[in-house]
Amino acid sequence: MQLSKTHFLKGDKESIAHPQRRQFLQKLSLGAGLLTTIGMASCKKDNDSNPSMGVSLGSGDISVLNYAYALEQLEAAFYTQVVATPYSGISTGELKLFTDIRDHEIGHREFFKAALATAAIPTLTIDFSKIDFTKRDTVLKTAQTFEDLGVAAYNGAGNFIADVNYLALAGKIVSVEARHAAYLRDLITPGSFSSGSDIVDANGINISMTPAAVFAAAGAYIKTQIDTNTLPK
Incomplete structure (x- = not known):
């Protein structure tokens, strides 16, 4: 899903306008049935x-x-920052593609926020002070790390999901994340979009990571303390 710049709230580069929850879910091809299921679950106020x-x-x-x-x-x-402060020498094509990725990620974020409703965790405190956004190599490497981490996280969490509707949603989103990861790897090393034993095993299957391992890697940037003890084991 590609969102145009008109979706953003004036003065807030990380937000998009909030359409009706049903319209947002329908745009992601999930339909009213999944909206009802998530809405009922979120009423439990589990957060x-x-x-x-x-x-x-x-x-x-x-x-x-x-x-x-x-x-x-x-x-x-991360991608909101990349687009807001492009690295030195960024090409028109790269900026366009980073803008598309930003819009995808904002779409994913806003979907979960709307779907979870009162059960959603609060907005997290993110710290990118250790990232030099002026350098192309640094931005590309960090982006690759985030995308590979995201794919491995969805793969690792899939077996914990009980509701088949949620599992279908995860499958749709992880496929987009994998497209991002492939593109970024190819930007860094042309032709390497699907190679690397660190992401794909000998059977051609993408690796997965446990939530504990994912949060350990993301912890350098997520400053909000998160209790992961209630995640399915």
């Missing part, structure tokens, strides 16, 4: 936080959706 442990992701499928929502917040924030 109560324990100050000593951090923000709770909730329980069951809600915890997995909040897990994905946290990662989409990270990615959306």
